[in-house]
Amino acid sequence: MDIYKTIRLDKQSKTPLYQQLADSLLLLVEQGELEAGTKLPPIRRLALMLDVNNVTVINAYKYLESKKAVYSHVGSGTFVADPDLNRNKPITKTLLTKKNLGEINYGNYINFADTSVSAELFPVDRFKQCFDAVLERDKGAAFSYQSSMGYEPLREAMAVTLEESGIKTSSERIQIISGAQQGLDIISKAMLKTNDIVFTEKPTYYGALGAIFSRGAQAVEIPLEEDGINLYVLQRLLKIYTPKFIYVMPCYQTPTGICYSLKKKRELLELAYRHNFYIVEEDNMGDFSYTEEKPVPLKALDYRNKVIYIKSFSKILMPGLRIGCTVLPKAVLQAVDSAKYSSDISTSGFIQRAFELYLKSGDHHIHTERMRSVFGKKYKLITDLADKKLSKYFDFQKSRGGLTLWLRSKNSAVSSDALYTALIGGGVLITPGSLFTSEDEDIMRHIRISFANVTDADIAKGIDIIADVCSTMNTG
Template sequence: PPIRKLAKDLNVNNVTVVNAYHVLEQEGLVYKKMGSGTYVSPDLLAYAYEEQGISDNLGSLSFIEQGQIQIQKNTINFASATPMSELFPVDDFKQALNEVLDRDRGHAFDYQESQGYFPLREALIKYVQEYNIFANVESIQIISGAQQGIDIIAKALLNYDDAVIIESPSYTGAIASFKSRGAQIVDVKLLDDGIDIEDLDRKIRIFKPKFLYLMPNFQNPTGISYSRDKKDKIIDLCKQHGIYIVEDDYLSDLNFYSRDNTTLKSLDINNELVIYVKSFSKIFMPGLRLGFLIAPSVFYEHLLFAKHSSDISTSGLLQRALEIYFTRGTWKEHIEYMGEKYRDVFNLMLKNIEKHMPPEVDFIYPQGGVNFWFKLPEGISSRNLYEEAIKENVAIAPGNLFFVHQNDDRHFRLSIASVNDDEIERGIIIISNIVKDLIRGKNDKEVGKEVYRPIL
């Protein structure tokens, strides 16, 4: 209803209704039409039905990806990209927490300013310098994990029916965030060296997006890393068209064989083009839900408002502990440790794929990260593979989860984040045998088909 009418009906001030509508718009529940009024987002109901329409098994799989359901102890978990808990730096972080409590006493539990604990933001300036990113303390926004970072970017920048360009395939959480804002999601195919530049240029001209959402290093789910040439071209293209980039630095820390894991943010010399999103969940501890954004100054206030409306501020105790952890430089040792551990697991995974996976299955050779992306032969469904693998206590991620329209049925992702050496070999053998059976069954059906030919 119109602002004045609703204010009169509820016996409140007009400003109260304006503020309420603004909050609803920030949450993606309504959208405004200039000179017309405020409307409920029509995509919301359709999106809810779409989500409910996913089969029980695949719906559960999406929850596995978000870490929201338990996997049985005897399940080999290739579905989740969450690291093994035994790799977390528990003792170091416990020491940092105790030091914060001894030093700050009750103040450790105070609310922090929404932008984040100032000493932590100062420490992060030095941290990102290791990656050739040069920021100032005002450009850093502390977030409760990468997913919240994507959410508040969507709230701050997107209005109903704005276009966003993403990679195809892409991260499921980002797709969900953009859908919740009523955005028009435009996907561009990934090639072996990154996004298809020609198609990207064409779609930028057609759709004029608010921003691009990209993971240029060890992309999730494919593991693809962009070439340096392609990264430079993306920066030039976005400068030319005045388009912003949201860079999700998913796992550039786990670089095993890549010649170049340069971030797009490090190429954004004047901090005017790229909003950089970094989470510590994959490298340190998922339960911390800590990360940060580095944004151009034009977005400071918008992001701060979206952050405040989401959860006011991130845990002050955890921010203070993380500041000590970074100030001491302990994080460098841990990243080196994680790199060594996962390099061994990564190599073992490659060895078993090459040894056991049927030649009819294609896969991308990643150069780092924790994900492997596979393509099944024509006529073989990753949903069927998922269902059969679950019966054998092996969890995989069907590829359709990572596409906007969920209509791709031939790809699947395996992650090494939560599996040990023994599970890798056993799991790959089980998956390979299921794929062989599915191929054999498909061939048997084709042989058994009746063929009708014209009488000549």
């Protein structure tokens, strides 16, 4: 708090006090005394320290906010803005360091960090047939330019596939993309400009923030509850901000695994209609449901075309295919298509053609059922083991779907980073909650364990090791 004592206000000056205060604060920011992200003192406290009216501080903060020098979060205060927010900052430095743990020889570890399913489950023979059939049929023409909206027969096959999830649309509304990340990137390119606001879940996927930040836009995070996003907080934030869209993953969210209740999905849609914002829904886990009924995507309930739907095949198949699709409301279609064209013209025509044959053959349906069966068993195995051996150290929710568990340490003294490091020593890789936040203490208390690419034997062994390490850390 000492730096605020350096502020001298001249009550005789013609310059209004609030302006003097704002200028002094700006100077502190420019001199680096107040770094981006620093919380400014509460209004009453600063007013008291400087012997001025509350209104003076309020007006100074307002002025700074209009200059984008600070931003306020309801309930948590006013913070120094990052002047470089419009530079590319997809992932904060800490997070990047962790992501780059790529130096590790993964083969030596029980890898609960990998969220891609085992390559052995990929229907490689089936795809080989599709690739061969395309080359046989189209020869070199298989590699010609595609429309930026995608290869028409694949768009039609996608429409049929989506109908199985309850999404009724037509091929004209479907764009083929090079994976879900590109989907969010081109939607951001089409819809966002500097300082625009996007709402996201808290925590959310850092890659998504990368696409949003690359536009110079700002993300306002909204906490998750057991049944989805906190609508009370969302409504309060809607009084302050006009978001360009909200980015959500209602089916087994990344990283929490939370599945939205039907009620919450409907309420979120009604809010979008009432307040006229778009919902960008990413669906990469909807296929991994281990209940009788698959959860319904938001898009299937969207009767007023406010949901922009992104479908990923990176989990149910393999990420290296780099294929996915979006369903676009007519109002944004042209802008997103232009953004796709200026990004990479079109997705590989060859892969699109092969993928069309694969979808049309009906094999995708068989493959999906197989995946649900394989991972449903693994899910039961890991949750049973976690109940038995980890419930002493962690709380966790069972969504009966997805490929991960999100565990909250019962001991507030045990951080996910410490656990992460200790577990590496024990031969186990997990994802620490800190990968998904730079400051939230509750999120940092979480770890994520993925069973996407771990054998049953290793799951058992790995859970034992986690229990052992936790036991040591809690007593030690």
